[in-house]
Amino acid sequence: MALPKLQENRAVQMLNAAAQGKYGVLGVVCYNLESIVAAIRAAEKKKAPLQILLFPWALKYSPLLVDFAAMAARSAKVPVTVHMDHAQEPDIIRIAAQIKAADGTPAFDSIMVDMSHYEKEENLAKTKELVAFCHERGIATEAEPGRIEGGEDGVKDTAELEGMMTTAEEVDDFVATGIDFLAPAFGNVHGEYGGVENIKLDYDRLESIHKKTQGKVQVVLHGTNGFPSDIMAKCIERGITRVNVNKLVLSKYNDYVEENTGKVPLTQLMEEGTKLIQQLCEEWMDNLGSTGKA
Numbered sequence: 001m002a003l004p005k006l007q008e009n010r011a012v013q014m015l016n017a018a019a020q021g022k023y024g025v026l027g028v029v030c031y032n033l034e035s036i037v038a039a040i041r042a043a044e045k046k047k048a049p050l051q052i053l054l055f056p057w058a059l060k061y062s063p064l065l066v067d068f069a070a071m072a073a074r075s076a077k078v079p080v081t082v083h084m085d086h087a088q089e090p091d092i093i094r095i096a097a098q099i100k101a102a103d104g105t106p107a108f109d110s111i112m113v114d115m116s117h118y119e120k121e122e123n124l125a126k127t128k129e130l131v132a133f134c135h136e137r138g139i140a141t142e143a144e145p146g147r148i149e150g151g152e153d154g155v156k157d158t159a160e161l162e163g164m165m166t167t168a169e170e171v172d173d174f175v176a177t178g179i180d181f182l183a184p185a186f187g188n189v190h191g192e193y194g195g196v197e198n199i200k201l202d203y204d205r206l207e208s209i210h211k212k213t214q215g216k217v218q219v220v221l222h223g224t225n226g227f228p229s230d231i232m233a234k235c236i237e238r239g240i241t242r243v244n245v246n247k248l249v250l251s252k253y254n255d256y257v258e259e260n261t262g263k264v265p266l267t268q269l270m271e272e273g274t275k276l277i278q279q280l281c282e283e284w285m286d287n288l289g290s291t292g293k294a
């Protein structure tokens, strides 16, 4: 079988279309079956494109979760891709890039090559090498120049490392590694902001990063816990094409599970939980302007 071409990569096509149409694609961090089912149901109902985000944790927990996501994405009635977010070990990236879905295509449409815990030179060298490894297999790649501070469930906490805003020079360096998507640090953090008043984004920086990368890579947003829709809209106006969401769509589910575990049957816990995630995914698809864009 001929290797898939990167121009035909579904994640690249999806974000190019979002850039063209000036809307945001929802990228849902999924930890379990409920979240994958819910996100896809929302995408089908809203006729919205969707990216399912799995952390390397998913692979460690069970490769079956990756198989499930890949199968679910392919059987969806709208375009859905599977992305590995924050792959921080070169070995995990090589393993993930070689996992095939049942149809023989790569299970992951895109992989985030996150070498941000290495010093800059090593980071760039490793990123370049791993980007080539993924590209040879038709898989798109993402990197994070600068450093988005904090940690997320399933991701190594980088809070002990100094957070750094993405500079113009770093943008050039990372674009030169061949990446397809760029996750800039412009005041966004992983984890909690502790209130909307603490969300302090450098929009001018985002705007200039977007200008610099236009036509080369698509810009994506990490660290959105607690974002109201007006802040999201400002980011999309300035070129963001995919918005990674975790608590924004999982918060009601998390609360429901906490309150009801052991009190209702497990089937009800799953079904109600799935509905709550779907509901928030649908709201965000409306907010990001991706409803009807599939």
Ligand SMILES: [Zn+2]
Pocket: 085, 086, 148, 190, 222, 223, 244
């Ligand atoms: Zn992230």
